[in-house]
Amino acid sequence: MFDVLASLEKDSDEYNELSRRIICGQALQQEEIDKIKGIQAKQMPKIWYDYKINKILEEDKKEIIKQKEFDLKLVVNKKPYFFIYNYKNVQSKYNVFMKNVENNCIIRFGLSLKELKNKPNKNEEEINFLKSVKYRSPVFENPSAMNKICWYIEDVFEDIKLRTNKDEKGFDKKIYMTNSKKYESKREDIKKIFKEYKDTQLQYMIEKGKSADKEDKKNKREEFVNNFRIKAIDIYSNSDDLCNAMVYTLYDIKANRQFVWDMCGEQMITNLLNNNYKKYRYPVKCKYGDIEWHGLRFKMEECEC
Numbered sequence: 001m002f003d004v005l006a007s008l009e010k011d012s013d014e015y016n017e018l019s020r021r022i023i024c025g026q027a028l029q030q031e032e033i034d035k036i037k038g039i040q041a042k043q044m045p046k047i048w049y050d051y052k053i054n055k056i057l058e059e060d061k062k063e064i065i066k067q068k069e070f071d072l073k074l075v076v077n078k079k080p081y082f083f084i085y086n087y088k089n090v091q092s093k094y095n096v097f098m099k100n101v102e103n104n105c106i107i108r109f110g111l112s113l114k115e116l117k118n119k120p121n122k123n124e125e126e127i128n129f130l131k132s133v134k135y136r137s138p139v140f141e142n143p144s145a146m147n148k149i150c151w152y153i154e155d156v157f158e159d160i161k162l163r164t165n166k167d168e169k170g171f172d173k174k175i176y177m178t179n180s181k182k183y184e185s186k187r188e189d190i191k192k193i194f195k196e197y198k199d200t201q202l203q204y205m206i207e208k209g210k211s212a213d214k215e216d217k218k219n220k221r222e223e224f225v226n227n228f229r230i231k232a233i234d235i236y237s238n239s240d241d242l243c244n245a246m247v248y249t250l251y252d253i254k255a256n257r258q259f260v261w262d263m264c265g266e267q268m269i270t271n272l273l274n275n276n277y278k279k280y281r282y283p284v285k286c287k288y289g290d291i292e293w294h295g296l297r298f299k300m301e302e303c304e305c
Contacts, residue, residue, distance in 0.1 A: 003080040006144035082150035173251045176268040190249040243267040
């Protein structure tokens with residue numbers, strides 16, 4: 001609602017109504033939280049978030065049409081843009097949508113979407129295209145405070161992000177391994193145990209989600225991981241060989257790495273240090289440091305293990 005509010009003219013009827021809905025929404029949210037105490041919480045009106053309820057019908061009278069047109073401007077049925085960094089599925093959906101829009105824009109108008117938006121004198125077709133993009137987008141892209149901060153951060157870190165992705169390709173996973181070559185014979189056994197881990201992970205997440213106690217969740221995760229450690233040790237009883245096999249077989253894919261660290265993280269650190277990676281750099285607070293974060297300054301220092 002705050003995101004949509006940022007697109008409205010201040011003190012307009014729409015702005016004032018949405019401001020009222022925000023206050024009401026906070027009250028409704030509090031009631032939802034207090035349901036545990038036994039109160040009956042009121043539901044948020046569907047006209048606030050459902051386009052279908054506000055759809056204008058042929059039989060609607062003028063006053064009904066006018067009200068629906070007003071409510072349609074305030075419908076909040078999508079997440080703000082910055083939420084693409086909170087939910088991978090939203091980001092994936094947004095990226096696919098924008099790729100299709102960009103291709104369509106170039107084919108139809110010979111311009112990128114950014115160029116079309118900045119074009120001074122747009123014709124009716126171009127205006128309707130941009131309206132359609134805004135309407136069909138999986139997220140709101142209104143100039144709310146959080147979206148502005150998000151766009152600023154994207155601009156600042158764009159080159160750094162690209163450089164990080166490039167560096168990732170050149171990462172040498174062998175810094176976590178020893179010189180033993182015994183790991184190559186049981187790759188299929190490692191893949192099999194990892195597949196079992198992935199297959200049972202969903203059920204584990206469901207069971208963990210049923211508990212509200214942090215300590216209980218921690219214990220459930222430890223139990224889940226330990227069950228697979230036992231199975232991994234059955235494949236390689238030697239910790240060096242197990243670590244080598246895990247890293248060699250699974251570490252190239254990011255999604256697999258948590259499993260590898262869970263199975264043999266301590267041995268990976270030991271191998272890292274034994275492979276002469278005994279120096280590391282970390283930030284320390286310094287009044288005149290060249291790194292600024294949260295209003296403080298830091299500088300990088302190097303330490304040897």
